[in-house]
Amino acid sequence: TAIAITEQPVSVSVPVGYSFALRCRAEGRTSLQYQWFCQHQSICRQIPGATKQDLPITAQQTQLYTCRINDLNKNAIFSDWVKVEVHQCVARGLPPQLWRGEPVIVLNPTEQRVEVGKPLQLQCAAMGVPAPSYQWYRNGNLLEHQKKKKLWITHAKISDSGTYLCCASNSHGEHWTNAVDIHVEGGETLPPAEHLQLCHLVFLLATGKIALLVGNNRYQHHPNLMAPITDVFELSRLLEQLGFQVVSLLD
Numbered sequence: 001t002a003i004a005i006t007e008q009p010v011s012v013s014v015p016v017g018y019s020f021a022l023r024c025r026a027e028g029r030t031s032l033q034y035q036w037f038c039q040h041q042s043i044c045r046q047i048p049g050a051t052k053q054d055l056p057i058t059a060q061q062t063q064l065y066t067c068r069i070n071d072l073n074k075n076a077i078f079s080d081w082v083k084v085e086v087h088q089c090v091a092r093g094l095p096p097q098l099w100r101g102e103p104v105i106v107l108n109p110t111e112q113r114v115e116v117g118k119p120l121q122l123q124c125a126a127m128g129v130p131a132p133s134y135q136w137y138r139n140g141n142l143l144e145h146q147k148k149k150k151l152w153i154t155h156a157k158i159s160d161s162g163t164y165l166c167c168a169s170n171s172h173g174e175h176w177t178n179a180v181d182i183h184v185e186g187g188e189t190l191p192p193a194e195h196l197q198l199c200h201l202v203f204l205l206a207t208g209k210i211a212l213l214v215g216n217n218r219y220q221h222h223p224n225l226m227a228p229i230t231d232v233f234e235l236s237r238l239l240e241q242l243g244f245q246v247v248s249l250l251d
Contacts, residue, residue, distance in 0.1 A: 003075055134168055140163075161183055210247065216228055
């Protein structure tokens with residue numbers, strides 16, 4: 001193509017009042033011109049005077065941004081849309097001028113009791129430059145398809161009970177939410193025949209290799225630890241490779 005974008009802008013998640021710049025770089029056969037646009041609540045507008053490669057921003061509200069690049073031959077291309085997510089409260093003890101973009105948790109999930117068959121939703125949020133990616137865990141085990149701020153299970157099952165937490169990470173590091181217990185309750189009692197079958201299954205499992213891993217993360221008179229979470233996860237994978245059925249618990 002006549003114009004090639006060599007550096008796309010990246011999404012960020014920042015405290016209100018934080019100053020930074022979105023960057024866009026491109027190459028072309030002629031000199032290039034830049035124009036930034038923003039979108040808020042479905043209204044897209046051109047930003048007056050925003051005609052340079054870098055767009056200085058002082059964060060006030062959550063918006064989407066894109067940059068149009070055109071050359072002297074009337075060729076034009078748009079950058080990716082990126083999100084500037086603005087949090088109205090700053091994490092305690094984190095002055096904006098000392099922050100370098102590492103993930104900071106600003107919303108932790110909360111403990112819940114859910115009936116079987118009802119929806120289960122857990123939510124967290126983190127600041128970061130670039131915006132953090134998310135990964136949820138249950139009982140120290142990675143949940144393959146839960147990679148958003150909101151964990152959503154349409155119909156909760158008894159097996160969804162456990163201890164949940166989420167890891168927010170970007171190029172500067174990672175940070176973990178608090179671990180919370182989720183209780184899924186109710187459901188029908190098994191018929192006698194199925195109950196007997198389950199007892200036989202439990203007996204058979206009990207004769208195999210079973211590992212129980214307990215990682216204590218929170219203490220009453222000691223700061224929260226982070227290593228037990230990752231240790232339990234890594235040990236779980238190792239023991240499963242050795243043929244163990246692994247039960248992982250936190251706190």
